[in-house]
Amino acid sequence: MDSNKFLKRCPICSGSSVCHERVLNNVELVRCQVCDFVYANLTDEYIKIQNSGFDEGAAVSYEENQTIVDKLWFARIVKKITDRIGNGSVLDIGCGNGALLKNFLDKGWKVSGIDLSPWAEKFAQQYGYKLYPCELERAGLPDNCYDVVVSTSTLEHIPQPFQHIKKILGVVKPGGLAYFSGMPNYGSLSVRLKVSDFRNNKPPQHVNYFTYQSIRKLFSRPEIADKINYGFL
Numbered sequence: 001m002d003s004n005k006f007l008k009r010c011p012i013c014s015g016s017s018v019c020h021e022r023v024l025n026n027v028e029l030v031r032c033q034v035c036d037f038v039y040a041n042l043t044d045e046y047i048k049i050q051n052s053g054f055d056e057g058a059a060v061s062y063e064e065n066q067t068i069v070d071k072l073w074f075a076r077i078v079k080k081i082t083d084r085i086g087n088g089s090v091l092d093i094g095c096g097n098g099a100l101l102k103n104f105l106d107k108g109w110k111v112s113g114i115d116l117s118p119w120a121e122k123f124a125q126q127y128g129y130k131l132y133p134c135e136l137e138r139a140g141l142p143d144n145c146y147d148v149v150v151s152t153s154t155l156e157h158i159p160q161p162f163q164h165i166k167k168i169l170g171v172v173k174p175g176g177l178a179y180f181s182g183m184p185n186y187g188s189l190s191v192r193l194k195v196s197d198f199r200n201n202k203p204p205q206h207v208n209y210f211t212y213q214s215i216r217k218l219f220s221r222p223e224i225a226d227k228i229n230y231g232f233l
Contacts, residue, residue: 006018010039012037015032040207085177095115105129115133156210157207184200
């Protein structure tokens with residue numbers, strides 16, 4: 001890739017003024033000079049292809065790399081949401097092997113998932129939940145149809161995170177909950193000290209590099225902030 005070739009506007013503010021940030025895995029990261037967001041200099045089409053081409057081997061790797069810590073994390077998420085909402089319907093964006101949804105199912109929730117991976121369907125059949133094998137924007141979901149939408153370790157993969165969040169807020173019922181977590185922190189100490197090896201956080205699968213400040217800016221945009229009261233569970 002020509003590192004001087006600008007391929008996309010900022011996916012947060014649509015700014016077109018960028019500067020070179022660094023190269024990771026032979027992909028250039030750029031920094032928006034309007035809102036300071038860092039993202040991969042790749043087209044949306046290329047990003048979508050790279051995030052939907054996982055075969056059955058990826059499913060095996062997914063399960064092998066899922067630790068007890070991940071399972072405890074999922075259980076904690078479900079407990080926090082259940083303590084707040086009680087019971088209802090939930091959609092998990094990027095549900096993978098259904099490990100998070102299984103926790104909701106065990107508590108009597110009506111559950112659905114979205115995942116582009118071809119192998120995700122077998123887990124939906126195994127646990128008995130509805131799977132949409134497409135992007136959220138193409139799932140044809142009506143507005144105000146879920147009590148809860150969960151997105152864990154997903155926003156870093158999305159070509160247009162601002163538009164994606166707006167769509168999520170559209171399908172959440174009034175008074176419902178959109179829960180986001182698990183995005184790698186580009187403002188972490190190891191990154192700032194330039195010692196991070198970015199293991200499991202590299203393009204072309206991971207394309208958005210959030211910091212605490214950029215997340216706050218994203219959720220403070222009027223198109224989002226006017227629809228929600230946001231905070232931490």
